[in-house]
Amino acid sequence: MATKAAKSSKSKGATAAKKTATKKTAAKRGRSGPDVASTNRDELLELYREMLLIRRFEEKAGQMYGMGLIGGFCHLYVGQEAVVVGMQAAITEGDTVITSYRDHGHMLATGMEAKGVMAELTGRRGGYSRGKGGSMHMFSQDKGFYGGHGIVGAQVPLGTGLAFAHKYKDEAAVCLTYLGDGAVNQGQVYESFNMAALWKLPVVYVIENNKYGMGTSIERASARTDLYHRGQAYGIPGVQVDGMDVLAVREAGRKAVAHARSGKGPQILEMLTYRYRGHSMSDPAKYRAKEEVQKMRQERDPIERLRGALLDSKVTDEASLKEMDRNVKEIVSEAAEFAQNSPEPDVAELFTDIYAEA
Amino acid sequence: MPIEILMPALSPTMTEGKLAKWLKQTGDAVAAGDTIAEIETDKATMEVEAVDEGVLGKQLVAEGTEGVAVNTPIAVLLEEGEDESALANMNDATPAPAAAAAEAPPAAQAEPQSAPAKSPAAPVAAEPEWDGPTASQSVREALRDAMAEEMRRDPTVFLMGEEVAEYQGAYKISQGLLEEFGAKRVIDTPITEQGFAGIGVGAAFYGLRPIVEFMTFNFAMQAIDQIINSAAKTRYMSGGQISSPIVFRGPNGAAARVAAQHSQCYASWYAHIPGLKVVAPWSAADAKGLLKAAIRDPNPVIFLENEVLYGQSFEVPQSDDWIVPIGKAKVVRPGRDVTIVTFSISVGRALEAAEALAQDGIEAEVIDLRSLRPLDSETVIDSVKRTNRLVTVEEGWPTAGIGAELAALMMEHAFDWLDAPVTRVCGADVPMPYAANLERLALPQVADVVAAAKHVCYAD
Ligand SMILES: Cc1ncc(C[n+]2csc(CCOP(=O)(O)OP(=O)(O)O)c2C)c(N)n1
Numbered sequence: 001m002a003t004k005a006a007k008s009s010k011s012k013g014a015t016a017a018k019k020t021a022t023k024k025t026a027a028k029r030g031r032s033g034p035d036v037a038s039t040n041r042d043e044l045l046e047l048y049r050e051m052l053l054i055r056r057f058e059e060k061a062g063q064m065y066g067m068g069l070i071g072g073f074c075h076l077y078v079g080q081e082a083v084v085v086g087m088q089a090a091i092t093e094g095d096t097v098i099t100s101y102r103d104h105g106h107m108l109a110t111g112m113e114a115k116g117v118m119a120e121l122t123g124r125r126g127g128y129s130r131g132k133g134g135s136m137h138m139f140s141q142d143k144g145f146y147g148g149h150g151i152v153g154a155q156v157p158l159g160t161g162l163a164f165a166h167k168y169k170d171e172a173a174v175c176l177t178y179l180g181d182g183a184v185n186q187g188q189v190y191e192s193f194n195m196a197a198l199w200k201l202p203v204v205y206v207i208e209n210n211k212y213g214m215g216t217s218i219e220r221a222s223a224r225t226d227l228y229h230r231g232q233a234y235g236i237p238g239v240q241v242d243g244m245d246v247l248a249v250r251e252a253g254r255k256a257v258a259h260a261r262s263g264k265g266p267q268i269l270e271m272l273t274y275r276y277r278g279h280s281m282s283d284p285a286k287y288r289a290k291e292e293v294q295k296m297r298q299e300r301d302p303i304e305r306l307r308g309a310l311l312d313s314k315v316t317d318e319a320s321l322k323e324m325d326r327n328v329k330e331i332v333s334e335a336a337e338f339a340q341n342s343p344e345p346d347v348a349e350l351f352t353d354i355y356a357e358a
Numbered sequence: 359m360p361i362e363i364l365m366p367a368l369s370p371t372m373t374e375g376k377l378a379k380w381l382k383q384t385g386d387a388v389a390a391g392d393t394i395a396e397i398e399t400d401k402a403t404m405e406v407e408a409v410d411e412g413v414l415g416k417q418l419v420a421e422g423t424e425g426v427a428v429n430t431p432i433a434v435l436l437e438e439g440e441d442e443s444a445l446a447n448m449n450d451a452t453p454a455p456a457a458a459a460a461e462a463p464p465a466a467q468a469e470p471q472s473a474p475a476k477s478p479a480a481p482v483a484a485e486p487e488w489d490g491p492t493a494s495q496s497v498r499e500a501l502r503d504a505m506a507e508e509m510r511r512d513p514t515v516f517l518m519g520e521e522v523a524e525y526q527g528a529y530k531i532s533q534g535l536l537e538e539f540g541a542k543r544v545i546d547t548p549i550t551e552q553g554f555a556g557i558g559v560g561a562a563f564y565g566l567r568p569i570v571e572f573m574t575f576n577f578a579m580q581a582i583d584q585i586i587n588s589a590a591k592t593r594y595m596s597g598g599q600i601s602s603p604i605v606f607r608g609p610n611g612a613a614a615r616v617a618a619q620h621s622q623c624y625a626s627w628y629a630h631i632p633g634l635k636v637v638a639p640w641s642a643a644d645a646k647g648l649l650k651a652a653i654r655d656p657n658p659v660i661f662l663e664n665e666v667l668y669g670q671s672f673e674v675p676q677s678d679d680w681i682v683p684i685g686k687a688k689v690v691r692p693g694r695d696v697t698i699v700t701f702s703i704s705v706g707r708a709l710e711a712a713e714a715l716a717q718d719g720i721e722a723e724v725i726d727l728r729s730l731r732p733l734d735s736e737t738v739i740d741s742v743k744r745t746n747r748l749v750t751v752e753e754g755w756p757t758a759g760i761g762a763e764l765a766a767l768m769m770e771h772a773f774d775w776l777d778a779p780v781t782r783v784c785g786a787d788v789p790m791p792y793a794a795n796l797e798r799l800a801l802p803q804v805a806d807v808v809a810a811a812k813h814v815c816y817a818d
């Protein structure tokens with residue numbers, strides 16, 4: 001129902017938005033598996049491996065939360081892996097990434113170590129923020145990862161500011177600024193869109209539309225449920241992408257990043273994706289039917305779809321994938337081990353890192 | 359070896375729950391992510407998902423069991439190639455589930471903090487003596503020169519805000535900067551405070567040194583989330599990795615006849631926040647030296663100016679390197695009978711009051727705090743130990759204000775030296791009225807300061 005309304009109003013607004021190339025095409029491929037023919041074997045296997053690492057890491061984090069080893073809020077990324085893995089494959093060294101609190105996947109994708117991330121989840125010395133940030137607040141300047149932010153929408157001006165800095169310093173770098181379908185209704189998002197377009201900042205806004213902001217479905221929160229055109233008023237091109245297909249994500253990402261890098265200004269990518277788990281660990285997810293989740297898992301799962309395509313096209317075989325699975329599990333168990341054995345921060349740390357020395 | 363599946367904690371408060379339903383039975387194949395059981399917690403019914411794959415070897419807790427403690431083994435999963443015989447010899451081999459996290463973290467035992475004793479900010483360098491030439495300059499010109507000098511010195515410094523470039527500043531603070539530094543470094547923004555404050559912080563994360571001008575601090579309320587949650591806290595949350603070397607500046611406090619929404623002092627709001635530095639100068643020399651220090655500071659600095667002071671002139675050292683350290687108060691008039699502590703525009707009123715008091719034989723010592731965080735409590739305490747009396751003066755409201763903070767500090771550090779209760783002179787506890795007579799009543803006047811000082815000297 002909501003989709004119909006969106007379509008009719010879109011065609012009405014088409015003349016006004018002539019210059020804004022908002023597209024829905026990339027999502028069309030739908031059911032069919034990822035198109036593996038266009039990509040070389042090593043790259044395909046690496047994409048698969050990274051998604052698997054995030055999946056296994058998150059499952060382990062969920063388990064450790066269950067054991068009381070992780071506290072507070074813990075938002076898992078299970079189901080959405082193709083988005084960060086595909087986007088990360090579309091950027092290069094020197095580019096920057098920023099997101100909200102659902103950030104474990106982003107950190108692993110940027111190459112941050114599973115150990116350091118997991119140890120931050122357990123609030124230990126070995127964590128990326130030495131135990132002071134937790135699940136929602138981690139950073140790695142080395143990997144170009146600028147957080148990890150707990151205020152819904154606040155990362156959007158910050159990411160726009162990173163892009164501003166890239167441009168100011170005459171770097172060819174681009175900032176990927178991720179936000180959710182809930183965050184997209186914050187006013188500061190549009191303040192950022194306006195300035196990014198006005199100043200032609202090298203930023204790609206990646207909207208992870210997983211259909212829910214906590215317990216509120218997109219239908220109940222957004223007047224139009226398609227989000228790729230949210231930059232239309234500012235002339236920012238937007239594309240809707242099948243966010244459960246890592247290759248489709250990478251392809252759309254490459255185009256958007258090239259556009260931003262060439263000095264033409266921001267781009268919006270709406271990733272249609274889905275989170276399998278609750279909003280955070282303590283969410284029983286009663287606002288959606290189990291069948292809905294089940295259907296997504298069975299039909300759209302980004303890892304299973306790529307796995308199927310890899311096997312069908314004989315890029316690899318079961319045995320090699322099993323071996324990879326074992327390797328990934330090994331990394332995750334080492335991370336879990338490290339995160340439990342790393343000591344809590346020294347009590348003197350309570351008063352450090354508040355001010356930088358002048 | 360078989361894997362034990364433990365009763366999970368499914369909320370931050372859960373300690374036990376009911377095993378409501380088994381969804382996988384003995385012998386069923388289990389894949390990672392499969393739901394294996396339903397659990398009723400203190401809040402809701404939740405699902406337990408498998409983390410590992412295998413075959414469900416045995417259910418250890420029967421369906422319907424209540425009060426199952428978190429971390430109790432509820433089932434055993436057989437891995438590939440294992441059969442039930444593996445269950446037999448596992449009892450002794452399985453490590454006990456980790457219980458460490460259930461214990462309270464020791465961090466909470468840190469002793470309560472008393473501000474001056476344990477200020478986490480770096481030690482403050484002393485103010486340079488100046489016996490070189492000075493020239494009379496308005497606060498407006500001093501601020502402009504501070505920015506221009508720092509922009510010449512450091513190409514990462516830039517200025518952004520509403521009307522700062524082509525219009526030369528809503529209050530003409532940035533006069534000439536666009537001409538000298540160009541549109542790349544002197545940037546007119548749309549009217550979008552939260553957005554450009556956040557862009558400034560993001561740029562600071564990446565090593566630039568933005569000066570963000572708010573047309574007035576009243577409008578910074580639109581942006582206060584970015585100032586506090588992003589600029590002030592990120593260094594701590596990142597374990598020291600990411601700093602925000604940024605200055606937020608603009609006029610603060612009452613202007614004249616602009617009523618409630620345009621006349622408010624935010625000093626105590628920002629002074630409350632660890633991770634920020636807050637300065638509020640009175641004289642042009644301090645305005646210049648402190649703004650230069652703020653721009654060079656690697657932390658977020660809130661720089662509170664005052665519209666009424668912009669046109670006032672003071673002697674300013676003739677130097678490109680005149681730096682006034684943040685965190686140092688200044689005794690602007692020595693005296694032995696009573697200490698008057700204040701900042702920003704109220705310094706002028708306090709000096710007038712001291713002049714009037716002198717006529718009546720009361721020698722007031724006037725201290726200009728200049729910085730509100732870190733607050734130079736040492737200078738105030740030293741003075742109170744000599745005068746034994748303290749009057750605080752500010753335009754802001756009394757509740758949880760700077761005066762309230764100073765009173766508390768005296769209780770903690772100068773209690774035995776006080777001969778009278780600390781007395782606050784504050785803005786009236788009302789939104790600022792428009793009518794001239796009411797506005798005058800709402801702001802601390804010289805006569806109010808005189809009366810308060812006489813009161814603590816028991817001379818009224
Ligand atoms: C400003 C603000 N308001 C509310 C919250 C509480 N909150 C945290 S996450 C969330 C839902 C956000 O949903 P979405 O943007 O779709 O991201 P997702 O969780 O789906 O990744 C809410 C309301 C917050 N953290 N910040």
Ligand SMILES: [Mg+2]
Pocket residue numbers: 180181182208209210211212213214
């Ligand atoms: Mg969402």
